Amino acid sequence: MDWLSNQIGADWARALAQFVGINVGFVVVLMIVAYTVLAERRVLGFIQGRLGPNRVGPGGMFQPFADLLKFIFKEEITPSASTRFVYFLAPIIAITAALMPIIVYPFGPEVWLPFLGTFPLVIARFDIALLYVLGITSVGVYGVALAGWSSNSKYSLMGGLRAASQMISYELSLGLSLVGVVLMSGTLNLYDIVVQQGGGGGVLNWNIWSFWKAGTCPQIIGFITYLISAIAETNRVPFDLPEAETELVAGFHTEYSALKFALFFMAEYVNMFTVSMLATTLFLGGWQGPFVDVFPWIGIVWFLLKVVFFLFLYIWLRGTLPRFRFDQLMNFGWKFLLPVAIINVILTATVLYFRWS
Amino acid sequence: MIPLTWYLALSAVMFTIGVVGVIIKRNAIQMFMCIELMLNAVNLTFVAFSSYFGDVTGQLFVFIVMTVAAAEAAVGLGIIIAIFRNRESLDVDDASVLRL
Amino acid sequence: MFNLLPSVPQLLFVLFGAMALGCAVAMVAQRNPLYSAISLVGVFVSLACLYLTLQAPFIAAIQVIVYAGTIMVLVVFVIMLLNVEEEVRRPLRLTYLIPVGVLLAAVLVGEAAFMLSLGSSAPTPAQTTSGSDVGLTASIGTGMFTKYLLPFEVTSVLILMALVGAITLARQGRTPLFAAPGNVDEEPAVLTAGGDVAIKPGDTAATGRAYAREQIRSGDAAAPSTSAGEEER
Numbered sequence: 001m002d003w004l005s006n007q008i009g010a011d012w013a014r015a016l017a018q019f020v021g022i023n024v025g026f027v028v029v030l031m032i033v034a035y036t037v038l039a040e041r042r043v044l045g046f047i048q049g050r051l052g053p054n055r056v057g058p059g060g061m062f063q064p065f066a067d068l069l070k071f072i073f074k075e076e077i078t079p080s081a082s083t084r085f086v087y088f089l090a091p092i093i094a095i096t097a098a099l100m101p102i103i104v105y106p107f108g109p110e111v112w113l114p115f116l117g118t119f120p121l122v123i124a125r126f127d128i129a130l131l132y133v134l135g136i137t138s139v140g141v142y143g144v145a146l147a148g149w150s151s152n153s154k155y156s157l158m159g160g161l162r163a164a165s166q167m168i169s170y171e172l173s174l175g176l177s178l179v180g181v182v183l184m185s186g187t188l189n190l191y192d193i194v195v196q197q198g199g200g201g202g203v204l205n206w207n208i209w210s211f212w213k214a215g216t217c218p219q220i221i222g223f224i225t226y227l228i229s230a231i232a233e234t235n236r237v238p239f240d241l242p243e244a245e246t247e248l249v250a251g252f253h254t255e256y257s258a259l260k261f262a263l264f265f266m267a268e269y270v271n272m273f274t275v276s277m278l279a280t281t282l283f284l285g286g287w288q289g290p291f292v293d294v295f296p297w298i299g300i301v302w303f304l305l306k307v308v309f310f311l312f313l314y315i316w317l318r319g320t321l322p323r324f325r326f327d328q329l330m331n332f333g334w335k336f337l338l339p340v341a342i343i344n345v346i347l348t349a350t351v352l353y354f355r356w357s
Numbered sequence: 358m359i360p361l362t363w364y365l366a367l368s369a370v371m372f373t374i375g376v377v378g379v380i381i382k383r384n385a386i387q388m389f390m391c392i393e394l395m396l397n398a399v400n401l402t403f404v405a406f407s408s409y410f411g412d413v414t415g416q417l418f419v420f421i422v423m424t425v426a427a428a429e430a431a432v433g434l435g436i437i438i439a440i441f442r443n444r445e446s447l448d449v450d451d452a453s454v455l456r457l
Numbered sequence: 458m459f460n461l462l463p464s465v466p467q468l469l470f471v472l473f474g475a476m477a478l479g480c481a482v483a484m485v486a487q488r489n490p491l492y493s494a495i496s497l498v499g500v501f502v503s504l505a506c507l508y509l510t511l512q513a514p515f516i517a518a519i520q521v522i523v524y525a526g527t528i529m530v531l532v533v534f535v536i537m538l539l540n541v542e543e544e545v546r547r548p549l550r551l552t553y554l555i556p557v558g559v560l561l562a563a564v565l566v567g568e569a570a571f572m573l574s575l576g577s578s579a580p581t582p583a584q585t586t587s588g589s590d591v592g593l594t595a596s597i598g599t600g601m602f603t604k605y606l607l608p609f610e611v612t613s614v615l616i617l618m619a620l621v622g623a624i625t626l627a628r629q630g631r632t633p634l635f636a637a638p639g640n641v642d643e644e645p646a647v648l649t650a651g652g653d654v655a656i657k658p659g660d661t662a663a664t665g666r667a668y669a670r671e672q673i674r675s676g677d678a679a680a681p682s683t684s685a686g687e688e689e690r
Contacts, residue, residue: 131518138526378485408511428619435626
């Protein structure tokens with residue numbers, strides 16, 4: 001690092017280091033996402049009493065790559081009456097907005113590597129990390145809405161409108177359920193929030209149930225509201241109205257094929273992954289776990305284990321639950337989830353006030 | 358560092374583009390968007406001054422401007438929907454009569 | 458050390474400033490409202506990046522959340538729902554004002570040039586060092602809840618008013634709010650005028666209910682088996 005900064009200046013050296021970090025992060029996340037897809041198919045197969053894909057490689061290990069090749073070589077179909085520019089723009093927005101939040105998540109504590117020195121396993125640490133995540137998530141709505149509009153098909157349009165209204169509605173309860181954690185930690189920096197959940201109490205210091213540490217209030221309500229609204233935000237079962245195949249064929253990506261469809265598909269799974277990472281970071285202590293103080297690299301294992309738990313929960317729900325009706329979805333979001341999230345904020349603020357004074 | 362005047366010039370040009378848009382556009386939604394552009398140009402000067410003088414007041418102003426813009430968007434789009442329902446058109450020249 | 462490379466903030470300013478200007482011009486030039494909206498989102502996002510170069514991360518995040526994520530989604534939603542047609546080209550009116558416009562534009566350009574030339578000679582206030590906390594969330598929160606508490610509270614009242622106003626304006630159906638179905642006591646005039654009335658387009662649920670009641674009274678339809686109290690309603 002020092003050698004590099006001497007050559008091209010500190011600013012540019014930092015920019016270069018972050019560029020490398022971002023690319024490494026994206027590759028790692030996309031690999032994990034590819035195997036999430038495979039895991040989903042295998043687990044769903046198990047739940048439904050069948051095998052799932054098991055032919056490509058040992059136990060189906062190379063299935064994601066086979067799928068990718070298939071997506072690449074399929075014919076790209078563009079509806080003749082579509083709005084071309086927007087039609088191409090929509091999948092790009094979707095995948096960009098899905099990938100961008102990854103840079104703020106702390107994958108592990110400060111680690112040491114030869115030649116590079118000590119550095120934290122996070123690409124960017126800044127003051128507004130949580131707001132950044134929420135902002136990028138809200139921009140992700142465009143991908144879906146524009147895809148639905150530009151395809152010039154009634155199924156796409158209905159799916160796009162549904163997806164957009166659903167995402168706007170559940171964004172509110174998603175944001176509000178995080179306020180409790182922010183009140184407790186007094187910062188929006190995800191790395192600091194994770195550091196605060198460490199220390200003497202071990203597992204008991206995680207924000208979801210931490211009560212014995214000073215200035216804390218258990219966030220079980222916040223955690224549950226976050227989980228529900230996160231599932232709705234990523235358009236997954238039981239809130240997968242935008243893609244309800246019995247009514248809308250495939251929703252907003254009905255008219256998309258080949259690689260453009262693959263981008264939407266990847267965006268959905270990357271969104272699942274980032275949402276799980278946020279839940280892990282804010283409620284379940286991020287990379288905190290046994291032996292992290294002794295051997296920092298193990299933090300990344302704890303972190304990924306917790307994330308995989310959430311991903312499994314997603315798949316489990318998909319194998320178990322039926323779909324909501326759209327009016328039920330809206331009523332649930334506005335009349336139940338949002339008030340509960342607000343009550344959680346008030347409750348947390350009250351408890352913290354009395355515990356501080 | 359970047360001189361303050363760069364930000365001011367950029368903001369001035371953007372504000373002008375917004376004014377031109379309000380004048381030459383006839384679609385109500387596009388006029389509305391041009392007004393948002395003007396608000397944003399002003400916000401840029403606020404933030405630039407606030408950052409250069411080291412005073413947080415300018416950024417608080419921006420926060421309030423954004424809130425007002427959100428309120429304006431809600432009411433403005435409500436009005437636009439009401440107009441469209443009555444006239445089947447968003448052309449402001451068509452909405453020149455004070456009755457339905 | 459290289460001096461050929463520009464400093465990172467300058468490069469970012471040029472990049473995002475150009476992007477903001479390009480998107481702004483595109484927004485005005487487009488005839489299709491949806492393309493305008495997409496360009497405006499581009500302006501908002503590049504402005505957020507410019508706020509970051511000004512060390513105002515909180516405002517940058519709020520810019521993306523409020524403008525790009527909420528207001529413009531609403532606009533795009535309205536455009537999609539209304540299926541707005543492209544603008545039609547019309548003959549120019551007020552052509553005599555064009556020279557005046559050109560003159561004013563020249564004045565503006567001159568003014569901007571003067572300002573820019575002034576910038577190199579006039580003493581500029583020192584930009585805050587990166588160690589200061591202006592623009593961070595904590596300092597903005599402190600300012601908002603101490604010195605500027607009243608404006609903040611007034612803004613929340615404004616938001617509430619806008620909420621009510623938007624719902625009133627965009628309600629389905631043309632009946633005013635106070636005559637909503639369920640609030641009407643008297644039968645609408647259509648029914649009392651003649652005996653044999655069909656439901657017409659534009660009728661409200663109240664009309665339909667009154668029509669059904671009329672039919673039950675005249676014996677054309679059987680009354681549903683409910684208690685007397687409910688039928689009275």
